[in-house]
Amino acid sequence: MKKKLFSALLCATMVVGLLAGCGGGSSSSQGGDASAAGGDSSAHTYAIVTKSAGNPYNEREAAGFKEVIEASGGNCVVQNPESATADAQISVIQSLISQGVDSIAIAANDSNALASVCQEALDAGIKVLTLDSDVNTAVRASFCNQAGVQEVGQALIDAVYDICGGEGQYAILSATSQATNQNAWIDAMKSVQESDEKYSKLELVEVAYGDDEPQKSTDQTQALLTNYPELKCICAPTTVGIAAAAKVLQDQKSSVKLTGLGLPSEMKEYIGADDAHSCPYMFLWNPIDLGKLAAYASIALVDGTITGAVGDTFEAGDMENSPYTLSAVAGDESASEIILGPPFKFDPDNIEEWAAVY
Amino acid sequence: MKNKNSLLKKITGSREASLVIVLVVLLVVISIMSPSFLSPTNIGQIFRNNALTLLMALGMLCVMLTSGIDISITSTLAFTGMTIGLLQKYDVIHNTLLLFVIGTLIGLICGTINGLIIAKGKVAPIICTMGFMYVWRGMAYVISNNNWASGADVAGFSDFGKDGSVGPYIILTVAYIVFFIVMKWTKFGRSIYAVGSNAEAARISGINVDRTIISAYSIMGMLAGLAGVLSVSIYASAQPNMQYGKEMDVIAACVIGGVSMSGGRGSVVGTFLGAVIIAVIAKALPLVGIDAIAQNLVKGAIILFVVVLNVITQRTMDKQALMRREM
Numbered sequence: 085m086k087k088k089l090f091s092a093l094l095c096a097t098m099v100v101g102l103l104a105g106c107g108g109g110s111s112s113s114q115g116g117d118a119s120a121a122g123g124d125s126s127a128h129t130y131a132i133v134t135k136s137a138g139n140p141y142n143e144r145e146a147a148g149f150k151e152v153i154e155a156s157g158g159n160c161v162v163q164n165p166e167s168a169t170a171d172a173q174i175s176v177i178q179s180l181i182s183q184g185v186d187s188i189a190i191a192a193n194d195s196n197a198l199a200s201v202c203q204e205a206l207d208a209g210i211k212v213l214t215l216d217s218d219v220n221t222a223v224r225a226s227f228c229n230q231a232g233v234q235e236v237g238q239a240l241i242d243a244v245y246d247i248c249g250g251e252g253q254y255a256i257l258s259a260t261s262q263a264t265n266q267n268a269w270i271d272a273m274k275s276v277q278e279s280d281e282k283y284s285k286l287e288l289v290e291v292a293y294g295d296d297e298p299q300k301s302t303d304q305t306q307a308l309l310t311n312y313p314e315l316k317c318i319c320a321p322t323t324v325g326i327a328a329a330a331k332v333l334q335d336q337k338s339s340v341k342l343t344g345l346g347l348p349s350e351m352k353e354y355i356g357a358d359d360a361h362s363c364p365y366m367f368l369w370n371p372i373d374l375g376k377l378a379a380y381a382s383i384a385l386v387d388g389t390i391t392g393a394v395g396d397t398f399e400a401g402d403m404e405n406s407p408y409t410l411s412a413v414a415g416d417e418s419a420s421e422i423i424l425g426p427p428f429k430f431d432p433d434n435i436e437e438w439a440a441v442y
Numbered sequence: 443m444k445n446k447n448s449l450l451k452k453i454t455g456s457r458e459a460s461l462v463i464v465l466v467v468l469l470v471v472i473s474i475m476s477p478s479f480l481s482p483t484n485i486g487q488i489f490r491n492n493a494l495t496l497l498m499a500l501g502m503l504c505v506m507l508t509s510g511i512d513i514s515i516t517s518t519l520a521f522t523g524m525t526i527g528l529l530q531k532y533d534v535i536h537n538t539l540l541l542f543v544i545g546t547l548i549g550l551i552c553g554t555i556n557g558l559i560i561a562k563g564k565v566a567p568i569i570c571t572m573g574f575m576y577v578w579r580g581m582a583y584v585i586s587n588n589n590w591a592s593g594a595d596v597a598g599f600s601d602f603g604k605d606g607s608v609g610p611y612i613i614l615t616v617a618y619i620v621f622f623i624v625m626k627w628t629k630f631g632r633s634i635y636a637v638g639s640n641a642e643a644a645r646i647s648g649i650n651v652d653r654t655i656i657s658a659y660s661i662m663g664m665l666a667g668l669a670g671v672l673s674v675s676i677y678a679s680a681q682p683n684m685q686y687g688k689e690m691d692v693i694a695a696c697v698i699g700g701v702s703m704s705g706g707r708g709s710v711v712g713t714f715l716g717a718v719i720i721a722v723i724a725k726a727l728p729l730v731g732i733d734a735i736a737q738n739l740v741k742g743a744i745i746l747f748v749v750v751l752n753v754i755t756q757r758t759m760d761k762q763a764l765m766r767r768e769m
Contacts, residue, residue: 137588138582138588138681140588140589140605142588143588166583261735292728298677298681299494299677299684303448303491304728306484306487306491307725307728310478310729311731324681327679328677328679332605335604336605336606349590350590350592350593351592351593353592353597355679411593
């Protein structure tokens with residue numbers, strides 16, 4: 085009898101909870117409709133979908149986005165999918181579509197798998213843009229590019245050239261073999277190297293993939309050191325890979341040096357000009373600024389300042405390179421992108437300061 | 443001739459021996475392709491990089507002997523590792539020994555909860571641990587609050603697991619020696635085998651079945667917690683997604699080592715050999731120049747090959763035993 089009473093109570097609680105949840109949901113969506121009808125720009129809802137939860141880089145990106153949106157008086161929805169996969173993002177985006185947000189900024193985990201859900205969002209009248217990592221250009225208005233692919237490739241190959249002393253073997257430690265960003269940067273490095281006689285004495289011996297896992301990246305780095313005794317430099321254009329490689333090199337007191345793209349807070353321990361540190365300098369951009377840029381672009385898209393066409397211009401508050409102009413994507417002249425700026429160099433002089441930021 | 447025959451019988455008749463042969467063949471092939479593979483540094487790295495798999499395989503052995511399975515281990519590892527990382531990041535505790543004790547205790551608690559639910563609640567092990575796989579992993583994300591603990595945060599502590607430090611090797615050696623003794627010569631070891639072979643018979647012969655099962659999961663959790671601390675020390679990094687999906691490597695190590703999925707059968711030596719084979723494969727694949735995108739394929743093929751070999755050996759063993767009995 086007691087048990088029955090208890091389960092009945094439990095059921096009742098759950099039902100009440102459900103009703104309360106539904107009630108809350110419908111009232112908030114009503115609020116959204118009302119404001120949309122009134123045309124009050126300040127009450128627009130802007131969403132950002134990051135690559136995954138639990139990653140400081142994504143968290144800073146979302147923080148920058150939120151700061152700008154809230155300062156402008158808009159509503160901000162931040163969604164971090166539980167894993168860094170396209171599947172997880174698709175379900176998040178679908179729920180945003182049914183919530184009826186005004187814009188969605190996506191850091192895509194897969195360029196093609198997200199195309200149909202982005203199209204759904206466009207069909208529902210939602211402005212879609214991407215940041216950090218792009219989707220198929222046909223299904224988004226524009227892409228906030230953290231740094232031009234060409235600029236990143238140039239900066240990385242120049243760093244390799246500098247660290248190797250102009251000649252010798254170098255290797256690349258990447259994330260996964262399908263990672264859109266990393267592959268684009270590696271291709272850019274290769275093409276820069278081929279295009280200029282200056283780099284002819286550099287030899288890329290291998291592109292290894294650590295899958296952004298510390299353990300696998302460690303194995304791969306050690307394999308590179310064993311297989312290529314003449315190796316002078318490793319370039320790791322991924323935050324997990326560079327930290328794992330830095331630790332391997334530093335622990336082994338290897339003469340091989342490291343550069344690439346890394347988070348300052350993760351790399352503080354390893355950056356230094358002397359032989360005791362494995363990484364003389366590396367690059368990245370500011371994820372907070374990237375989030376801010378995506379926020380300004382979202383606002384400009386929603387209020388109609390820009391449509392996503394090449395040549396459009398918009399103001400981005402107090403950001404360094406404001407106003408930004410939409411430029412054409414290399415190889416696809418009809419699609420636009422917004423480039424944040426050149427990659428930023430972190431060296432022993434500024435690493436302490438930046439490690440405290442992100 | 444007869445002598446040769448019995449040697450052959452001995453080899454095909456013992457699972458451990460056939461695993462040693464597989465390992466030797468693997469090592470010879472790899473050494474031909476990459477001559478420096480058997481250098482002392484490289485061998486050291488094999489054990490260090492796979493210390494977590496080696497360590498957790500011992501716990502998985504206990505659990506699988508009771509005819510259970512635990513797929514929540516890498517989540518326990520991540521939760522523990524993240525806790526240990528954050529304790530240092532926010533300057534709460536920096537004492538290496540204390541951190542190891544805390545981590546192991548957290549793991550022990552996680553494992554005991556698993557064991558209680560499975561033994562007392564009669565929930566299927568795979569279902570219960572699947573639930574906790576999500577719970578502990580989720581907890582790791584929640585407590586991390588989008589932060590990682592990295593090199594500078596765990597400086598000092600990471601010296602323990604640093605390349606060249608003997609720390610991880612000591613832990614592994616002690617763990618394997620202790621387990622070898624416990625599983626072979628103690629009452630507890632025998633009761634685990636008994637429960638796995640036939641729980642009813644074990645109960646009748648006076649073994650507390652529930653307590654044995656709870657102990658097995660507690661040990662598993664404890665080792666997963668220890669592995670979490672060790673992981674932070676070895677990789678100088680704590681991230682909520684650490685070792686994601688690696689529970690399969692641990693299970694594979696046991697299965698390769700001849701631990702039966704239906705319980706009651708398996709040994710510490712076999713588990714060790716299975717885990718070493720997994721470790722050698724992981725280390726060798728990038729070294730011998732197999733294309734990165736094909737590495738998982740090769741790994742899976744080798745695992746399947748060894749397991750099939752195992753089944754055949756087992757069958758030969760059973761047949762031989764039967765023949766002896768008939769004679």
